[in-house]
Amino acid sequence: MAAMNQTQVTEFELLSFSQGRPHLFALFLAVYLATLLGNSAILSLVSLDPHLHSPMYFFLSHLSCLDLCYSSVTVPKILANALRPRATISYGGCLAQTFFLMWCAGAECALLALMAYDRHAAVCRPLRYAQALSPAACAAAAAGCWLWGLLDSAVHTLLAARLSFCGAARLQHIFCDVPPLLAASCSDTRPNELTLHVSSVFVGLGPFLLVVISYLYILATILGMPLATSRRKAFSTCSAHLLVVTVYFVTANLNYNRRSSGSSPAADIVVSVLYCVLTPMLNPLIYSLRNREVWGALRRAVGATPGAPGHSA
Incomplete structure (x- = not known):
């Protein structure tokens, strides 16, 4: 019976966009454009500027790539539904959106841990840094992060494909994810x-x-460094990454571990937007605002300081 019900589901209605909302279209469009611009700029700078060819910026470029994927998985469909009187997504499109969303989520968790190890090696073991994070090791570690997210996503998506939905298939959300699917399902x-x-x-x-x-x-x-300038430089290098990690993991935990608490659909949507839409926009801003190397690369890219050497944060 469950399998029959499931095969009859051709689309989901997204109830949080039950009416067209042009003001939300403008808001999400602005956020999406900022995300595309910021993360594309990071990718371009890291690729083109030799001063940024280091493990730290190699991992940062992967983070920007993940954030571009994150936003592109959800926001274009949100933009389309924001202008429609009835917001829908096909059954196959919903599973595909869930798959790629979970893939990005798992990969980013692993990548942020890898970036923390990079900062640990740079600050705590600088003499072994080049050996521990050689180009081959960095490439293998980054590939492992993507594979880790892929395997995690495949498991969740296969389980989601076994769910059945009785009656009208409606999700109290603005995009497809595992928790809204579980809330809408009538199966075990x-x-x-x-x-x-x-x-x-x-x-x-x-x-x-x-x-x-x-x-x-x-x-x-x-804290054990003898000079205040050395302490300030090391802390400045790590503080941006620590802020990114805190924002991401806190919102991720709220997104996937608060469904049984009886929170309102509106609160769930706000948390999901913070996690999947705003965080990818904020990451390049957080990394660049206090990073002199990134600003130096940007000035060189626009020709303000042609040929000038890079300056560390």
């Missing part, structure tokens, strides 16, 4: 919920603990 969702919680531990909490441990070592090393 306990395997999905168990998998989601286990995944939250290994894919979310695990990398976050690695980040915390790395920064505890970094903090101890910074």
Whole structure:
């Protein structure tokens, strides 16, 4: 019976966009354009400027690529539905959106942990930094992050494809994700919920603990530096990444671990927007605002300081 009901589902109605909302279209369009501009600029600068050919910026370019994918998975469909009187997404499109969204989420968790290790190696073990993070090692580690997210996403999407939906298939959300699908399903969702919680531990909490441990070592090393200028330089280099990690993991935890608390659909949507839409826009801003190397690369790119050497943060 469940399988028959499931095969009859051809589309989902997104109830949070039950009426056209042009003002939301303008807001999401502005955020999306800013995301595309900021992350594309980071990718271009890291690719073209030799001063940024280091492990830190190699991983940052992968983060920008992930954030571009993150936004492009959800925002274009949000923009289309914001202008329609009835917001819908096809069944196959919903599963595809869930797959790519979870892929980006898992990969970004692993990548942020890898970036924390990069900062730990640079600050705590500078003499071994080049050996530990050789170009081959960086490429393998980055590929591992993408593969980690892919495997996690495949499991969640396969389980979501087994769900059945009775009557009208309606999601109290503005895009497809695992928690809204579980809330709308009329079948047994306990395997999905168990998998989601286990995944939250290994894919979310695990990398976050690695980040915390790395920064505890970094903090101890910074406090032990003899010169105030050295401490300030090391802290400035790491503070941007720590802010990105905090914003991302806090919103991710709220997104996937608050569904049983009885929160309102509006609150869930706000958390999801912070997690999937605003964070990809903020990441390049956070990394560039206090980073002299990025600003130096930007000035060289526009010809303000042709041939000038880079300056560290």
